[in-house]
Amino acid sequence: MVRVFTEGHDYYYEVADILANYCGRNEIEFIKEKVPAAGRSLFVHSMLRIHPDGVKVKCNITGEGRTVMKIDRFGPAGGDRLEIRKKYKRYVKHNLLRAAEEFSGKKLPWGILTGIRPVKMVHKLMDQGLGEEYIQRHLVDFYRLAPEKARLGLEIANIEREFILPYDPERVSIYISIPFCPTRCSYCSFPSNEMVRWGGLADAYVECLMGEIQAVSETMAEAGLGCDTVYIGGGTPTSLGLSQLERLFISVDKAFIGPGTREYTVEAGRPDTLDGAKLGLLKEHGVTRISINPQSMNAATLERIGRKHTPQDIINAFELARKAGHENINMDLIMGLPGENEEMVANTLEHIGRLKPEGVTVHTLAIKRASRLHEEVTEADWVKEEEVKAMMQRTSNFLQAMGMTPYYLYRQKYMVGNLENIGFCMPGYQGIYNMQIMEEKQTIIALGAGAASKLVYLPEDRLERKQNPKSLEHYLDRAKDIAEGWRETIFQLKEALRL
Template sequence: MTDNNNSKMPIIMIGHSFKYETEATLKLFFNTARFSFTSDIAEASGSDYVLTEAAEDGTVTVRVCLEGNQEEKTVKLPPDAEKKDFEYTICRLLFGLLVNRTGITPPWGLLTGIRPVKKVIDLIRQGKSEEDIYSQLGERYLAAPKKLKLAYDTAVNQLPILDRIDSSAVSLYVSIPFCPTRCSYCSFVSHSMDSAIKLMPEYISALCRELEIVGRIVKDTDTKIDTIYFGGGTPTSVSAEELRTIMEAVERNFDLDKVREYSVEAGRPDTITEEKLRVIKALGAGRISVNPQTLNDEVLKVIGRKHSGEDAVKAFELARKVGFDNINTDLIAGLPTESADSFRNTLDRMIELDPESITVHTLTIKRSASLFEKGSANSSNPAAEMVDYSIPTLMSHGYLPYYMYRQKNTVDNLENVGYAKKGFESYYNIFIMDETQTILGAGCAASTKLVYPDGKISRIHNYKFPYEYIRSFDKLMEKKEEVTECLKKIRSVQPR
């Protein structure tokens, strides 16, 4: 099959409704392809299609036809088989057939969720040994041993922090969804400064109002703020005075005395100035992130960045000069036109700078990113070689994996991993992945995640675009009633 988005591959589903699971398995092999789902057996024709069938007598059949060559497998399930057994069997048969037909073996096997570490943590808490965990997850999900080892190491480093989590406290996320320009790989909701500049005063005013409203709810429910995270976009896209206004609103409306971590995603080096860094430090943030993604100037041009690799180094050194002793840097494996040697050079140089943490993302090509339009032309690159180099290199220099997540449409079905020196793990990053602490979002495109005492999770999504956020602000604030109710319930069962 040609892996592009100009045509749709027919997927015939008979006797079941496992569309999400089937598509997730297909995406492991065709990460930028599109599919059409149908129950019409007549669609099982042509050179490319997939047929999945679950019969009433327990027979499961999967057929894969690629470029006119087809292969089929059938399994008979026992009479007491449950719905989840049919789902798993369809996906496992499909996975095996696609490995045979494409020659691709996804390293995470059938593990398609974004939080593989949670499965490992659950097994550790059940008393399973490391060997038992590898055996159980390897057998069921067909994941490569080196990936299971990475997930296990991440879980081991994460557990001591999770054991100290305060579930009665909450974290605060503040969204500043603006960037100087939009990078070609970016799928986040962000807006260029050129288009947003006229909305900036109104946006900042609305954001400060929301921080006041959320702060009042937190105070009225006697809730403690545990961590604060400024994200985007690029928070340092705004001016030093605008950043001061927002951070002062946080300081004014929340008790920061017991905050364990306060992070600002300074992000792009071309937005970082000494004045902004001094504002960030003066107003309480102790952790920042400087994110070059690569130090290769030619690759930076290709992805739409307006800064050089040397600019990134200077921004990092400037942050040290201002006094930051907890700096993260983000890199991306698999950027278009970047070679494995170039990635190695970037990683080695970043290690020389000696940040407290380094996060290695793998390129993800989502539909909202301009790279998606180029299809497989951008998905064939040495990302796996880059990631394989990063793991032992970082660990040998004292950077341990402490959080991990996976995404759809990631090149080579790889992962995103945060590495940190001991004691510099980001609480917020762990909490957002583990989903055991409520996170209150403020600002355009921010998401509030309410974690109830019984484990129920509810999400409230703010409007994606600044003009919507400003125009419909009062309507949006009506949703805060659910926040109040959730925090009251948390407080009632977990008094401090």
């Protein structure tokens, strides 16, 4: 048990976020008074004091017969109330992490950047005109990143800038959600509905979605907004039948695809949804990038995570895609799946080496509360942190030896080992949508059930989120209102850009 007493601040969420990397979240208890650590429990005292000439933060961690104390001083925090509060939170996290690192001997690779996208932070500093040397030092000293993670962040930001600059508020990307899958994977936390149970609603869903697509495209044209990239994801879009897909693609072509569209991606994730006809249809409609996602090439793992297909099915689907003319194929892998070891990862990589996709996105398993895995596995079944790190390293080395480089990166909560997800690709095959959604400098208009839009108000450096209903039935019930609602949202966005 870790008992925490905060003095001069109430940043419970931020404190718990740091401590959760050292103990289970449910072992953290915030208390109202100072008590000595007893038995196996630890006591954390985090304090913030504001003086006219600056801010003092102090953290004591006591237990196991010893105490670690860290004191930091910062100059007065400038900015409005919100900015000042953000800075104080960072000071408290920084100070707490220094104490926790010394007490435990364990460093966090991404330092205090828990809820923050590391590369977004690098872009922010670059946009202020700061040089790479300064940014590297700042990430290491203030955000407490491991030097190699800071370098990775800079490397990725530099690649991304070739694709996301100049920021253009008049161009948006479109995300289209197809929330159906053949079966539900045990680690899934996405809005996805099993076809066996919900497939009967697929026709109605495509109709409603087409209504939303048309409403958005007409309003975009009126507002003078152009389409940069289109991404059809889910779920697994190719769970839809051939004629449903065809109707959808015709509507997307008409609505969004034009000479200015730089990328058109469709997630063809599960091989059990693919055949030559569907892959041919994707090609016919000008899809420029697809994803076929094995996650692992080990049969036992696929079965354990609820995927009803074999590694051979992946190989067959990949070959069919090549035959249909797809020249930009990404494959997703997950490190740290229950029961996997480094040898099994090596086996997956051997297959990747033979298939030669243009891109591989490497995820670290995140056990989210909404997933079945969260119920099914206990902490004892998780692959150990050190092993997941070794798997990540091996995979990264392997892909780089294939000629790929990392080009986008993001982190999620509850990731094993506090690691990251990294997109690798061969030169010239970067997924532009992936970079845009991560760096949040371009509006993403997301359509369909469960779709989450990000409306970027560039002049104000502000982001608004807009969430469509997650439930398929609610979406179908409200589809007409949702489609009509886009008019107001898009014109609001456009109006704000004029100011």
